[in-house]
Amino acid sequence: MDHLQKLEAHSVYILREAYREFKSLSMLWSIGKDSTVLLWLTRKAFFGHVPFPLIHIDTAYKVPEMITYRNELCLKYHINLIVGQNTEALANNETFLGGLDRLACCKRLKTEALVNTLSGAWERQRLDFETGALVPDKSREVFTGVIAGVRADEEGSRSKERVFSARDEKSEWDTASQPPELWNQYKTEFAPGTHVRIHPLLDWTELNIWEYIEREKIPVIPLYFNHGDGRRYRSLGCWPCTKPVESDARTVSEIIDELKSGKFRNIAERSGREQDKEGGGTLEALRKDGYM
Amino acid sequence: MKRMNIVITGHVDHGKSTLTGRLLADTGSLPEGKLEAVKAMCAGNSRPFEYAFLLDALADEQKQGITIDSARVFFKSLMREYIIIDAPGHIEFLKNMLSGASRASAAVLIIDAKEGIAENSKRHGLLLSLLGIRQVAVVVNKMDLVNYSRDVFEGICRDYGLFLAELGVQPQHFIPVAAREGVNLISNSVSTPWYTGKSVLEALDGFDDEQSLEDKPFSMSLQDVYKFTENNDERRIFAGTPSSGRISAGDRVDFLPSGKTSVISTVEGFNTEQRFSAGAGEAAGFTLETQVYVKPGEVMVKEGDESIKVSDRFRANIFWLGSRPFETGKEYKLKIGCAKVSGTIEKIEKLIDAQSLEKETDRKGIRRHEAATLLLKTSAPIAFDTFDANEPLGRFVIIDDYNIAGGGIILDALEKSSVKRIGVYSNQEIELNRFIRKHYPHWECRSIEE
Numbered sequence: 001m002d003h004l005q006k007l008e009a010h011s012v013y014i015l016r017e018a019y020r021e022f023k024s025l026s027m028l029w030s031i032g033k034d035s036t037v038l039l040w041l042t043r044k045a046f047f048g049h050v051p052f053p054l055i056h057i058d059t060a061y062k063v064p065e066m067i068t069y070r071n072e073l074c075l076k077y078h079i080n081l082i083v084g085q086n087t088e089a090l091a092n093n094e095t096f097l098g099g100l101d102r103l104a105c106c107k108r109l110k111t112e113a114l115v116n117t118l119s120g121a122w123e124r125q126r127l128d129f130e131t132g133a134l135v136p137d138k139s140r141e142v143f144t145g146v147i148a149g150v151r152a153d154e155e156g157s158r159s160k161e162r163v164f165s166a167r168d169e170k171s172e173w174d175t176a177s178q179p180p181e182l183w184n185q186y187k188t189e190f191a192p193g194t195h196v197r198i199h200p201l202l203d204w205t206e207l208n209i210w211e212y213i214e215r216e217k218i219p220v221i222p223l224y225f226n227h228g229d230g231r232r233y234r235s236l237g238c239w240p241c242t243k244p245v246e247s248d249a250r251t252v253s254e255i256i257d258e259l260k261s262g263k264f265r266n267i268a269e270r271s272g273r274e275q276d277k278e279g280g281g282t283l284e285a286l287r288k289d290g291y292m
Numbered sequence: 293m294k295r296m297n298i299v300i301t302g303h304v305d306h307g308k309s310t311l312t313g314r315l316l317a318d319t320g321s322l323p324e325g326k327l328e329a330v331k332a333m334c335a336g337n338s339r340p341f342e343y344a345f346l347l348d349a350l351a352d353e354q355k356q357g358i359t360i361d362s363a364r365v366f367f368k369s370l371m372r373e374y375i376i377i378d379a380p381g382h383i384e385f386l387k388n389m390l391s392g393a394s395r396a397s398a399a400v401l402i403i404d405a406k407e408g409i410a411e412n413s414k415r416h417g418l419l420l421s422l423l424g425i426r427q428v429a430v431v432v433n434k435m436d437l438v439n440y441s442r443d444v445f446e447g448i449c450r451d452y453g454l455f456l457a458e459l460g461v462q463p464q465h466f467i468p469v470a471a472r473e474g475v476n477l478i479s480n481s482v483s484t485p486w487y488t489g490k491s492v493l494e495a496l497d498g499f500d501d502e503q504s505l506e507d508k509p510f511s512m513s514l515q516d517v518y519k520f521t522e523n524n525d526e527r528r529i530f531a532g533t534p535s536s537g538r539i540s541a542g543d544r545v546d547f548l549p550s551g552k553t554s555v556i557s558t559v560e561g562f563n564t565e566q567r568f569s570a571g572a573g574e575a576a577g578f579t580l581e582t583q584v585y586v587k588p589g590e591v592m593v594k595e596g597d598e599s600i601k602v603s604d605r606f607r608a609n610i611f612w613l614g615s616r617p618f619e620t621g622k623e624y625k626l627k628i629g630c631a632k633v634s635g636t637i638e639k640i641e642k643l644i645d646a647q648s649l650e651k652e653t654d655r656k657g658i659r660r661h662e663a664a665t666l667l668l669k670t671s672a673p674i675a676f677d678t679f680d681a682n683e684p685l686g687r688f689v690i691i692d693d694y695n696i697a698g699g700g701i702i703l704d705a706l707e708k709s710s711v712k713r714i715g716v717y718s719n720q721e722i723e724l725n726r727f728i729r730k731h732y733p734h735w736e737c738r739s740i741e742e
Contacts, residue, residue, distance in 0.1 A: 001504070001573055003295040003373065012575035013515070013533050020516045020588060020630075044562045047529055047577055049520040078522070152364040159347075159363040162391070180387035180613055182394045182689050182699040185627050189694040203375060205366050216563060268323035 004212055008041065011200040013184060014163055015045040015147065018198045019052070021188040022145030026082070026118070029054040031066045032236040033220050034149035034201055037209050039079075040218045041200065042147075053080035053126075055117060055143070059109040060090050061097075061238035069221045074127050081127040083134055084117025096240050109238075118143045118195065144190070147198045153205045154269060164188060165197040206269045207259045214252045226250050235269055294501055295373045299393040301420070302402030303410035304381035307433040311402060311471040312365060312378045313343030315492065318478050321367035322346065343472065347378050371497040381412055386661055387613045390419060390699070398427035398499040400492070405444055405468070406437045409452055415661070417452075418644065421459040422609050422663055424679055424687070424701055428456070429465040429495045435484065436470040442486045465495045506572040509599045510537030511677070511685060512592045513629025514547070518577075529560055529577040532592070532630065535684035538571035539578075544595035546730075547586045548675035549602045551739050553595060553730045554580040582733045589631025591675035591685065595730075600685065601705035604673045605638065609665050610658070610690070614697030617657035618690065625691040626670065629684065633674050638667040658698075667706065678702050 001009070018025060027042065027050075029035045042050050056070060074081040089095065089108040096105035116122040120140035128135045152159040162178050164186040179187045190196065204212075213220055226232045231244040247263070249255045258264045300308045316322050326346065334341040347363050365376040377392035393399065399420050403413050420428065430452060438444045449466040456463060467476055468484050469492060475481040477492045490498060512534040519528045539545070543556045559567045560577040570576035593600050612618045618637065626635040640655045644663040658664045679686030679701035690698040717725075717740050725740045 003293065006295070006573065009533060009573055009575040016515050016531060016575070040563075045531075045575065046518060046520065047525075047527070047560050048562050049518075049522060049525070051520060153366050156347075156363070159365065178388065178391075180696050180699075181391045182696060183687055184684070185689040185696060185699075187694075187696060189625070189691055191694050202364065266320070266322070266324040268326070 004208065004215060007204055007208060008044065008212070010184075010203065011038075011041045012045040014186070014198065014200040015042055017186060017188065018145055018147055018164075018200075019046070022196070024141055024143050025052040025145040025147070026055050026143040027052060027147040028114075028149070029056050029070075029081075030149070030236070031056070031062075031070050031221060032149075033209055033213065033224060034151060034204075036218060036220055037204075037212055038147065038149040038201060040216060043077075050077070050079045052147075053082050055082045055084060055114075055146070057110055057113045057117060058083050058085045059113070059238050060085065061095070061109070061240055063223060063233070063236065063239050063242075065223055066221060066236065071127060071132060073219075075129060075132055078129060082117070082137055083125045083127070084113050084122065085125075086113040086116075087123075096238075102241055118146060144195045145198060146195065147200065149201050150197075150199045151204050151206070151209075152202045158202075161197075161199055161202060162187070163199050163202060165199060166190065166194050167197060207256065210252060210256050210259060214256060220252075224255065234264070293368070293373050294371075295375065296398065296496075296499065296501065297375045297377060297396045298398050298400060298496060298499075299377040299379055299396035299420075299425075300400045300402065301379050301389060301393060301416040302381055302433075303404065303407075303412035303416075306381060306402045306404040306407070306410070306413075307471045308381060308402055309344030309347045309378055310342065311400075311431065311433065311469070311477070311492070312376050313346040314471050314474055315376070315477055316346060316365060316367055317343065318474055319367055319369065319493070369493055369497055374496065381416075383412060383415075383661065386415075386419075389416070390423070390611070390613065393420060393425065394423050394699070396425060397502045398429075398496070399425050400429050400431055400496075401463075402431045402433050403448055403452060405432050405434045405441075405448065408448060409455070413452065414455060417456050417461060418459055418663060419611060421456075421461045422611055422701065423699075424683060426461070427499045428461055428463045429467060429492070430456075430463045431467050431469050431492060433469050433471050435468045435475065436473055440468070440470075440475075440483050442484075445487075464498070465490055467492055467495060504572055505536035505682065505684075506538055508536040508572075508682065509597050510539045510543075510592075510594050511535050511600055511682060512539075512576070513631065513675075513685065514586060514588050514590050514592055515630045516588050517586070527560065527579050528583060529579060530586075530592070531575075531577045533575050534570060534572050535629070536572050536682050537594075538569055539592075539594065540569035545580075545592050546595050546597070547584065547590040547592055548600055549673045550586055550590055551726065551729060551741060552584045552586055553733060554582045554584050557581045584733065589629065589633075589674075591629065591631075599681070600675050600677055602673050602675050603705045603708050604670045605667060605706040605708065606676065607641070607665065607667055607703045607706060608688070608700040609644070609663065609703060610698050610700030611663040612658045612660060612690075612698040614692045614695070615660060616692065616697075617659045618692070618698055619657040623671075624697075626668070626688050627691065628674060628676050628688040631674050633670045633672060635668050635670040635690075638669040641665045641667065665703070673708060676702055676705070678704055 086109050096102055120142050124137040125134040126137040150158050162181055223233045226248050232247045234245045249258050302308055330345045331341050363378045367374050379389040379392040432445050432448050445468045468487050469476045475483050479491050512532045515532040541556050546553050557579045559570050591600055620637045623634050623636055626633050642665050677685040686702045689696045728737045
């Protein structure tokens with residue numbers, strides 16, 4: 001087995017453990033390359049099926065193509081999609097463009113929306129397969145297990161994550177006392193009130209993700225490619241905070257070349273993200289409160 | 293390119309994060325600007341720059357200058373891609389060190405040349421041997437603080453080598469290093485003209501890739517059974533990751549410990565060409581010719597294969613991480629492969645002490661951070677193997693209060709304790725029952741062996 005086959009097998013094993021152990025499981029889908037690979041691995045694990053809903057937290061500041069792509073893909077594969085949003089913060093203009101700093105905006109639009117969507121405290125929407133539109137979700141199911149496409153090589157606090165990472169009732173992450181994980185045995189027993197983030201992609205690098213996309217021919221959103229203006233997105237997020245990079249890569253294999261030996265060989269992936277730059281430890285602070 | 297996981301362990305302040313940070317910097321594995329950014333941060337806070345700051349990413353770690361949790365760090369040599377697991381050395385974070393180390397196929401053990409062999413240097417050596425990590429390089433760090441003294445280096449090599457030998461660990465290398473100065477990390481340095489062995493990077497590249505167990509008899513702990521009804525999917529799929537061997541469509545299989553049998557009908561996949569076999573390490577799925585009912589955790593083997601043991605008693609080496617002791621007479625949950633079973637300590641044979649390696653007996657419980665050899669008894673027979681023969685089926689964890697509180701490796705299987713069936717069914721009856729279940733599964737005859 002080569003390294004991609006090993007990574008795939010390990011991630012599939014983790015997904016199957018999660019599915020076996022959690023009655024109420026969901027998967028975060030940001031529409032980006034990592035969570036799209038995660039969706040593909042899910043279909044690998046369950047032989048074409050996606051046996052739990054995908055959750056998308058819509059900040060209303062996503063690049064518009066992302067939303068179109070999201071709905072099309074879920075309709076095509078008949079995947080249950082739940083959408084959560086902090087409608088109150090948006091209505092009151094409590095965002096970066098409305099004057100908040102970037103981290104406060106992340107906290108309002110992402111962290112709070114995520115926590116309250118998972119707990120069922122806020123209204124959720126789901127994609128209706130008949131009409132292709134979002135409709136109110138009648139279910140208030142609490143998701144105690146949440147799969148996320150976090151990678152250890154993205155950023156310092158993620159390099160220290162567990163595969164099964166417990167959060168307490170307030171969704172807080174206690175970095176100093178994470179439970180042990182030995183070999184391929186993970187923490188799957190829980191006190192009531194805990195919920196768990198499951199991270200099947202921790203051992204993948206950005207390069208591994210693209211190599212796998214190429215090998216499996218996984219469809220990804222076209223924003224990752226240069227369409228003639230010499231720019232493309234390397235990492236996707238909200239448009240006020242995520243900028244395209246200058247790049248001529250038009251295909252997956254050109255992206256791989258760029259990462260292996262080209263201009264991005266030594267440039268951190270999230271260098272286009274403004275919220276990472278506001279002082280040391282900030283993403284860790286966000287994540288302690290429940291940020292992805 | 294191949295990939296290998298390496299754990300860096302050793303006592304607190306012996307220089308693990310510094311070694312890892314410097315290795316990243318010297319192999320050009322850091323993202324552009326990272327080194328400069330950390331240097332600027334240090335200058336801004338009026339503190340000297342440390343390579344360790346490249347890794348200690350948590351706010352508390354930087355404040356206290358200590359590694360709290362293992363970081364996964366990616367870097368590449370010309371030979372291989374590595375995940376370096378920088379494990380904490382502080383005793384309080386031993387569970388984090390073990391979490392990191394259990395993922396590794398080789399280890400670098402660091403000892404401070406000036407301070408010498410510390411308590412944790414020994415404990416970490418012991419734990420690596422209990423985790424089954426056989427490839428080890430010992431790095432004697434901070435050689436600059438002892439004027440690159442050959443005598444100091446050789447003294448540590450001798451003492452620590454003897455200690456590891458008692459544990460059955462044979463280090464492949466002893467390397468004198470000054471991590472902060474970059475001495476003997478990438479290539480040999482003029483500071484130690486008397487040293488002609490390998491540099492740290494050369495030692496890593498010299499480690500062997502993990503051995504596949506594909507040449508051994510087939511075994512797979514059943515992870516789950518799927519029946520997805522969407523899109524009229526009729527398949528009932530038996531899913532799992534084989535730990536050893538290879539199995540093909542048409543092969544007859546037994547499930548242990550239930551003894552149920554069937555025949556592999558198809559090998560399933562998604563987005564792949566049609567396949568007819570699956571082997572060790574692949575996340576696989578099979579359909580069977582007969583619809584047997586088996587529970588997750590049963591081990592699938594080729595029909596009649598007896599290499600996998602079935603018993604409710606075994607001898608194991610364990611290490612304990614729980615805040616409450618691991619006690620005799622109390623029931624715990626054990627996880628072996630995908631099986632969960634309750635179990636108790638039948639007998640503590642000996643305590644394995646990291647300091648003296650003396651075998652203390654007469655203990656009723658195992659305290660936090662201790663290791664022991666003991667006999668365990670499970671509430672029902674389970675299928676497993678010894679760690680030496682089949683690593684994935686020879687290791688287990690112990691759950692206490694929702695947490696993984698200990699881990700262990702199985703040394704050997706003991707006779708089944710439950711002999712109550714003898715006198716109820718004769719051997720002939722048991723054999724007849726087996727024969728019927730194997731060859732006439734559609735009669736759905738129940739096993740009389742439970």
